[in-house]
Amino acid sequence: MATVKDQGSAAESGSRLIQVTPGQGVRGTAFVPPDKSLSHRAAMLGAIAEGTTVVRSFLTALDTLATLDCLRALGVEVAGPKDGTVIIKGRPGSSGAGAGFDEPDHVLDAGNSGTTLRLLAGLAAPHPIFWVATGDASLRRRPMGRVIEPLERMGARIMARRGGLAPLAITGGALSGIVWRTSVASAQVKSAILLAGLQARGLTRVEEPAQSRDHTERMLAFFGAELRRGEGWAELQGPQRLRGRTVTVPGDPSSAAFFWVAAAILPGSEVRTPEVGLNPTRIEVLRVLEEMGAEVDVRPAPERGPEPAGDVTVRGPSELRAVRIEGRRVPLLIDELPVLAVAALHARGTSQIRDAAELRYKESDRIDALAHELRQLGFSVETFPDGLGISGPQRALGGEAWSHGDHRLAMALVVAALAGKRPSVVKGTECIETSFPGFAAAMDRLARPGNARVVEQPA
């Protein structure tokens, strides 16, 4: 993995930056973009289901568009997104009954998206085709051995670069089920194995050291699959056929978290995020903010699909308390840890984020890169092999920070800068397009009542 210093050489490649002028707090209502994890899964399950799947409120962002392009390359008919709706005609058939996927005549590009590459490996491995997939420089540094190994045991033939890195070349077909215990709690690994198992012969069971997000299990059941599951495990008998469905995707709690934390750290703030996903395996961040002293109000809406959703309002207290985040909690807020580290800067006492070495294998090394950039803004942060230590409250002057090409870092740094004393610049913010197009404008609307500004412009 590249060091923070190595990655610095790519700083020049950033094409956009965000200028942040701090102010008095954030106020208002923000509609966050549709959930990224759910958009990937709805499209992928639709691709192997019988009939037509309609995905409403599909996330139109680079990561999920990469998934649609990969599915098209495999011969799946995909229309849209048009006004947020995607229509997919499924190509079931790896169990011999239908056409299945076509063999693509070009290399599939998963872009920056780990979810695309890992889930697609499991989705397509049961189909008797040869295909090659890769991604951008960040994705080509991320470990793929964790999906290669179980899929090979199931019968797929997979070649990769040394260290199990993409590009991957996969020859699939006629897989058998597997009982697999993962060494890290990863929804992507679990999902890849379940998607392959669904189209393989026999029992597939995945056990993980702690419960990870359960979207695949819920969505499989919604598409008509029979599976059994409990805390940290799921199993199914293959092969099974899915039936196309209409899915409405709620707002993404991982995107909302940037507003929730901004509200929590800026006294006098109040932010409401309507129609956001409330899956318990995704909203641990709200429990942490509550523990830290923020006022959190959750109003669930009537359920209308595989996932709970509702309105969330966060109000900032006059002071936050330090928190320790570790153990089984970590997979339930893995993508929110960068912005929770920003919350910790504003909390009284010493906060620790531990058992989170997985952060080093995301779009950037989210431990070293975040610590480095927070220091650029004037904050003091300690790193551990498996996390971060932060003593607060700290209020930095401000400065210039870089995203490392990582959307979550870019947005977390904007939130950190909003609570600074002087204006700051976050460089390399074009990566935000992978999950949250329009982030700067949305944050700017909330910031203006407190005379703060968040403005994106070309670098």
Ligand SMILES: O=C(O)C1=C[C@@H](OP(=O)(O)O)[C@@H](O)[C@H](O)C1
């Ligand atoms: O399954 C998913 O949709 C995701 C799972 C998580 O990754 P891991 O499975 O690698 O923990 C998360 O970090 C990622 O943003 C999305």
Ligand SMILES: C=C(OP(=O)(O)O)C(=O)O
């Ligand atoms: C880790 C993330 O996504 P992915 O693994 O799909 O690249 C993320 O969105 O923070």
